[in-house]
Amino acid sequence: MSMTDITTANGTAPIPGPATPYQGDIARYWDHEARPVNLRLGDVDGLYHHHYGIGDVDHASLGDPTDSEREKKVITELHRLESAQADVLLDNLGAITPDATLVDAGCGRGGSMVMAHQRFGCKVEGVTLSAKQAEFGNRRARELGIEDSVRSRVCNMLDMPFATGSVAGSWNNESSMYVDLHDLFAEHSRILSVGGRYVTITGCWNPIYGQPSKWVSQINAHFECNIHSRREYLRAMADNRLVPQAVIDLTPATLPYWELRATSSLVTGIEEAFISSYKDGSFQYLLIAADRV
Numbered sequence: 001m002s003m004t005d006i007t008t009a010n011g012t013a014p015i016p017g018p019a020t021p022y023q024g025d026i027a028r029y030w031d032h033e034a035r036p037v038n039l040r041l042g043d044v045d046g047l048y049h050h051h052y053g054i055g056d057v058d059h060a061s062l063g064d065p066t067d068s069e070r071e072k073k074v075i076t077e078l079h080r081l082e083s084a085q086a087d088v089l090l091d092n093l094g095a096i097t098p099d100a101t102l103v104d105a106g107c108g109r110g111g112s113m114v115m116a117h118q119r120f121g122c123k124v125e126g127v128t129l130s131a132k133q134a135e136f137g138n139r140r141a142r143e144l145g146i147e148d149s150v151r152s153r154v155c156n157m158l159d160m161p162f163a164t165g166s167v168a169g170s171w172n173n174e175s176s177m178y179v180d181l182h183d184l185f186a187e188h189s190r191i192l193s194v195g196g197r198y199v200t201i202t203g204c205w206n207p208i209y210g211q212p213s214k215w216v217s218q219i220n221a222h223f224e225c226n227i228h229s230r231r232e233y234l235r236a237m238a239d240n241r242l243v244p245q246a247v248i249d250l251t252p253a254t255l256p257y258w259e260l261r262a263t264s265s266l267v268t269g270i271e272e273a274f275i276s277s278y279k280d281g282s283f284q285y286l287l288i289a290a291d292r293v
């Protein structure tokens with residue numbers, strides 16, 4: 001236990017304090033996050049995501065621009081695209097049996113975990129720095145009656161409470177830009193069984209551009225994160241026994257989501273940075289699926 005460990009109200013189980021002051025900032029950030037773009041989309045069907053969408057917009061579903069229900073339809077469509085993103089991540093985990101355990105590193109409010117359990121019938125463990133997010137995810141799991149299989153906890157993804165080689169699949173869905181990639185992949189490599197699968201969907205800067213563009217810097221400042229380059233992902237995986245089986249550039253697939261979002265009432269002000277950096281080639285939306293060898 002570190003000097004910063006905090007004891008829970010009943011005085012028993014210790015909740016580890018943040019490993020660094022930065023992680024304390026990130027925990028506070030997500031404890032206080034309540035953007036309508038995330039809550040209203042989650043309210044559509046009870047799957048709460050903190051990631052972006054992919055796939056073509058179904059313009060027919062949006063109706064006429066003057067339709068009084070249009071805003072509601074846009075929200076439903078944005079949410080459909082975010083769930084489609086999580087589905088593609090899960091597709092890349094391969095065959096997962098019901099007796100397996102999966103780990104969602106940086107699980108947010110737990111939408112992807114619920115989807116993983118519904119698809120594979122297996123146990124899904126999530127870690128987040130935010131106590132509010134973990135409570136939210138566990139409350140949703142109870143409401144769905146799946147709390148024995150889907151559990152979120154407050155924990156640093158660089159030091160997870162899972163035994164070496166105990167996990168069949170693990171992922172980071174837009175959560176790897178908060179940590180050092182060598183430390184992150186060393187920890188995934190430790191918990192995964194040999195032959196296990198790791199998947200990430202992430203935004204990364206493109207080495208071809210030269211350095212992080214002003215748009216990438218703006219996204220970093222907006223979310224208090226540190227976007228890595230594509231090269232850094234591939235090097236850090238190679239150094240940690242994670243061998244890429246698929247590297248998919250999802251940039252063209254995510255642009256329709258951003259262009260639709262930019263027209264909605266739920267804009268947050270970061271839309272221009274994503275659209276501009278995807279278009280000028282300085283930033284890419286990438287899926288990497290790797291085998292633990």
Ligand SMILES: C[S@@+](CC[C@H](N)C(=O)[O-])C[C@H]1O[C@@H](n2cnc3c(N)ncnc32)[C@H](O)[C@@H]1O
Binds near residue numbers: 048
């Ligand atoms: C953008 S959200 C993504 C949430 C989720 N993966 C999703 O797709 O909805 C980033 C998440 O990373 C988590 N995170 C950041 N740094 C972390 C760390 N060192 N350990 C655990 N979680 C971390 C945050 O608490 C937050 O839940």
Ligand SMILES: CC(C)=CCC/C(C)=C/COP(=O)(O)OP(=O)(O)O
Binds near residue numbers: 037049177219223
């Ligand atoms: C692809 C990159 C660089 C992602 C950064 C991490 C991040 C904050 C993702 C979305 O979270 P969110 O769903 O809470 O954000 P928003 O409120 O913008 O929808």
Ligand SMILES: [Mg+2]
Binds near residue numbers: 049050051052
């Ligand atoms: Mg969002």
